[in-house]
Amino acid sequence: MSLLTRRQATLTLAGALAACGQHQPPADPDAPPQGSLAWAIAGPWRFDPDRDEWRHPLQTLLFWGLEGDMTVLQVLPGLGWYTSILAPYLAANGGHLIDASFDPDNGTMAEREVVAAWEARFTHNPRLFGNIRRTIVSDTQASAVAPANSVDLAIFANNLHTLMAKGIAERVLADVFRALKPGGALGVEQHRAASTGIQDPLATSGYVQEAYVRLLAQEARFEFVAASDVNANPHDTRNHPFGVWTLPPTLRTAPLGRPDNPRFDTARYRAIGESDRMTLKFRKPSGPTSATAPVSGVGPPP
Numbered sequence: 001m002s003l004l005t006r007r008q009a010t011l012t013l014a015g016a017l018a019a020c021g022q023h024q025p026p027a028d029p030d031a032p033p034q035g036s037l038a039w040a041i042a043g044p045w046r047f048d049p050d051r052d053e054w055r056h057p058l059q060t061l062l063f064w065g066l067e068g069d070m071t072v073l074q075v076l077p078g079l080g081w082y083t084s085i086l087a088p089y090l091a092a093n094g095g096h097l098i099d100a101s102f103d104p105d106n107g108t109m110a111e112r113e114v115v116a117a118w119e120a121r122f123t124h125n126p127r128l129f130g131n132i133r134r135t136i137v138s139d140t141q142a143s144a145v146a147p148a149n150s151v152d153l154a155i156f157a158n159n160l161h162t163l164m165a166k167g168i169a170e171r172v173l174a175d176v177f178r179a180l181k182p183g184g185a186l187g188v189e190q191h192r193a194a195s196t197g198i199q200d201p202l203a204t205s206g207y208v209q210e211a212y213v214r215l216l217a218q219e220a221r222f223e224f225v226a227a228s229d230v231n232a233n234p235h236d237t238r239n240h241p242f243g244v245w246t247l248p249p250t251l252r253t254a255p256l257g258r259p260d261n262p263r264f265d266t267a268r269y270r271a272i273g274e275s276d277r278m279t280l281k282f283r284k285p286s287g288p289t290s291a292t293a294p295v296s297g298v299g300p301p302p
Contacts, residue, residue, distance in 0.1 A: 040089035054274035064187030068093025091130030161203035173220035206244030
């Protein structure tokens with residue numbers, strides 16, 4: 001082969017390789033459309049997606065009425081399980097997310113650690129997660145969790161028992177009521193206690209009676225819309241030595257504040273799975289609110 005021929009062959013091969021490098025791998029035809037809720041749920045940025053088996057985020061968020069251009073308020077987002085879905089979905093569709101969390105300056109050490117972990121996860125990539133507005137749920141005074149009449153959907157996800165333990169559930173619900181637009185929705189996911197007996201007002205087991213939650217919402221002037229059993233678990237007996245935290249994902253093996261017990265057998269609790277949960281939807285009335293009768297069979301919170 002002549003020098004010219006070898007040179008031509010080299011140039012041809014280099015051109016072919018360059019052309020190959022310009023082509024992106026073919027898109028997965030089964031992948032959810034970018035910007036869709038299913039896309040946000042399937043994303044590699046998700047936090048602990050294995051829990052979807054028990055928490056059913058797609059069905060739950062659709063039941064609550066989530067849309068991409070909404071302003072959504074999360075109350076006590078914790079480490080950000082739902083934030084990792086809501087933030088990219090809303091950012092991709094012109095919506096806005098507000099996370100009302102613990103006070104990073106005056107909270108307990110555990111609360112400050114939760115806030116720090118949330119910050120490390122969600123403040124480094126505004127292109128994906130958007131500019132999440134952060135507010136504070138105060139233990140001592142009414143909180144501006146969001147401007148009045150500005151929120152389309154507010155979410156309490158497995159944290160109403162935390163507010164009850166602090167003695168501020170009624171006040172925070174009132175704060176959220178003010179923040180919602182008329183007609184705006186309140187979505188609640190909560191560990192569900194048995195319907196018999198008297199509700200512990202501090203919810204020390206983590207479980208709350210569904211009728212009690214409905215009463216709290218009613219006293220804050222919300223209207224009940226619907227209930228779903230999408231997150232129900234009939235295998236949960238609710239009778240666990242360390243409350244709901246005996247079950248996954250926590251799998252506590254000793255009382256809070258004590259060292260783990262390596263001899264405690266968690267197998268039976270792994271077999272149960274995560275807790276039985278109520279999934280409720282309420283609405284802020286569009287017109288003037290009026291008093292309604294208490295939910296039957298449940299007395300007012302103390």
